[in-house]
Amino acid sequence: MSAGTLAILGGEPVRDRPFVVEPMVDGEEERLVLEAMGEKSYSRYIGSATPDIEQILGLTSDAATAIESHWHFLGGRQVRRFASEFAAGFGVEYAIPVNAATSGLGVALAAVGAGPGDEVIVPAISFSATASAVLMFNSIPVFVDVDADSFCLDPAAVEAAITPRTKAILIVHLAGNLADMDAIRDIAARRDLKIVEDAAQAIGATWGGAPAGTLGDAGVFSFQESKNIMTGEGGMIVTNDPDIARRARLIANHGEAVLDDHHQPDDLANIVGFNFRMPELCAAVGRAQLAKLDAVNLWRTRNADRLRAGLAGLPGITLPPSQRAGNTPAAEVPHMLIALYDARAMGLDRALFVAALGAEGVAAGTGYPRPLYGAPTYLRKIAYGRRGCPWTCNDSTVAYHRGQCPVAEGLLDERFLWFYHIAYSSTEADMDDIARAVVKVVDHREALARAAPRLQAALRPTDQGRLALAPAPLGND
Ligand SMILES: Cc1ncc(COP(=O)(O)O)c(C=O)c1O
Numbered sequence: 001m002s003a004g005t006l007a008i009l010g011g012e013p014v015r016d017r018p019f020v021v022e023p024m025v026d027g028e029e030e031r032l033v034l035e036a037m038g039e040k041s042y043s044r045y046i047g048s049a050t051p052d053i054e055q056i057l058g059l060t061s062d063a064a065t066a067i068e069s070h071w072h073f074l075g076g077r078q079v080r081r082f083a084s085e086f087a088a089g090f091g092v093e094y095a096i097p098v099n100a101a102t103s104g105l106g107v108a109l110a111a112v113g114a115g116p117g118d119e120v121i122v123p124a125i126s127f128s129a130t131a132s133a134v135l136m137f138n139s140i141p142v143f144v145d146v147d148a149d150s151f152c153l154d155p156a157a158v159e160a161a162i163t164p165r166t167k168a169i170l171i172v173h174l175a176g177n178l179a180d181m182d183a184i185r186d187i188a189a190r191r192d193l194k195i196v197e198d199a200a201q202a203i204g205a206t207w208g209g210a211p212a213g214t215l216g217d218a219g220v221f222s223f224q225e226s227k228n229i230m231t232g233e234g235g236m237i238v239t240n241d242p243d244i245a246r247r248a249r250l251i252a253n254h255g256e257a258v259l260d261d262h263h264q265p266d267d268l269a270n271i272v273g274f275n276f277r278m279p280e281l282c283a284a285v286g287r288a289q290l291a292k293l294d295a296v297n298l299w300r301t302r303n304a305d306r307l308r309a310g311l312a313g314l315p316g317i318t319l320p321p322s323q324r325a326g327n328t329p330a331a332e333v334p335h336m337l338i339a340l341y342d343a344r345a346m347g348l349d350r351a352l353f354v355a356a357l358g359a360e361g362v363a364a365g366t367g368y369p370r371p372l373y374g375a376p377t378y379l380r381k382i383a384y385g386r387r388g389c390p391w392t393c394n395d396s397t398v399a400y401h402r403g404q405c406p407v408a409e410g411l412l413d414e415r416f417l418w419f420y421h422i423a424y425s426s427t428e429a430d431m432d433d434i435a436r437a438v439v440k441v442v443d444h445r446e447a448l449a450r451a452a453p454r455l456q457a458a459l460r461p462t463d464q465g466r467l468a469l470a471p472a473p474l475g476n477d
Contacts, residue, residue: 131372167193222235
């Protein structure tokens with residue numbers, strides 16, 4: 001039994017210092033940003049049609065760096081170098097820097113051919129951007145349940161959701177866990193579907209030795225500040241398919257502005273011009289960050305392993321097995337550590353447990369507030385305008401309702417405990433503090449249960465109808 005009264009009941013907290021989670025930044029980011037500024041290079045994008053535009057659109061990321069001009073349709077020098085270094089690191093031909101993973105996902109889906117009325121299969125659990133990216137080109141998200149161990153798409157549920165309108169499967173490798181890529185690739189091949197991977201939370205994770213994001217037709221990474229490596233805001237699309245790369249480059253770069261009159265309708269479909277470019281200074285930061293990818297991922301992995309060990313064997317808390325320890329081809333890189341809570345075994349409501357942890361100085365999350373389809377956009381089908389587009393505009397009969405993905409709802413409503421603080425610069429000593437706080441609350445669960453009626457009154461309902469007392473989770477993921 002750990003000593004002391006629970007902080008929520010008036011005792012001393014395990015921890016009174018905040019956890020420091022921040023990007024791993026040193027002089028190299030600054031050096032490269034200054035290099036870009038020294039080159040007076042801030043965008044250097046050139047957007048007008050040039051006679052060699054078709055050839056430029058087909059250049060591999062490596063070949064694009066050989067062109068000496070500062071001005072380029074594929075971006076300035078830093079952007080092209082970042083693309084080339086990223087492509088080399090991930091073993092792909094084409095890497096396309098963008099301003100965010102959200103826009104990157106929309107571009108990638110459009111580039112593989114998902115357009116108005118096409119259905120795109122999406123897991124029920126992800127950050128909202130995964131689903132809104134599907135709406136970008138008026139495709140229809142079809143939410144599918146997740147596997148109870150990986151929290152990623154359940155292949156059997158994917159197969160069951162396919163209709164004649166299905167165009168693509170948008171896989172999310174949640175929290176750095178890999179979806180079952182063998183099964184999903186098999187389905188996609190048999191049913192003639194495209195695969196786009198949302199690897200925003202899984203940069204560096206692998207399947208059969210190949211990086212997440214390179215396992216389908218196109219993959220997308222996020223460099224938003226909370227991600228394993230960052231550019232402030234930013235993202236990267238990767239592919240080995242020259243046609244997808246060409247289309248993605250056009251969509252992200254004012255598309256129609258550089259197309260001439262001779263293109264066929266299929267070439268033009270979805271090529272509406274936007275500006276989703278990454279600025280030069282962000283690319284400079286990205287180059288320095290890329291060189292730290294292994295170090296930051298090792299940091300997260302080591303902390304996650306330490307925390308796993310500290311949380312092992314507690315009543316009411318289960319740790320899904322690490323994919324690195326299993327016998328699948330997957331090797332996850334934990335973006336956060338996900339544990340599963342069992343209220344009955346603990347004898348306590350999860351909100352109260354999390355509130356007691358918060359009082360001990362340890363913030364734990366309970367996952368996204370609802371399954372993706374629980375947002376009003378889907379439940380009420382209000383996306384574009386007030387008349388139900390893209391559903392009504394495309395005669396879609398896809399419906400959304402509570403209860404449609406029971407595994408996902410069970411995880412979100414009752415079971416998830418997310419520990420965010422495994423990232424740099426938290427230390428193994430910090431992990432020990434988290435574990436100590438969890439053990440303390442577990443040890444004193446009976447006293448907490450006795451105080452529950454009084455404490456429940458202090459918990460405030462969130463706008464999702466859950467109870468919360470603990471600090472809000474970090475980041476936007
Ligand atoms: C799974 C997932 N997809 C997409 C995004 C969106 O990324 P971005 O913020 O770069 O647009 C995020 C995080 O923010 C995410 O966690």
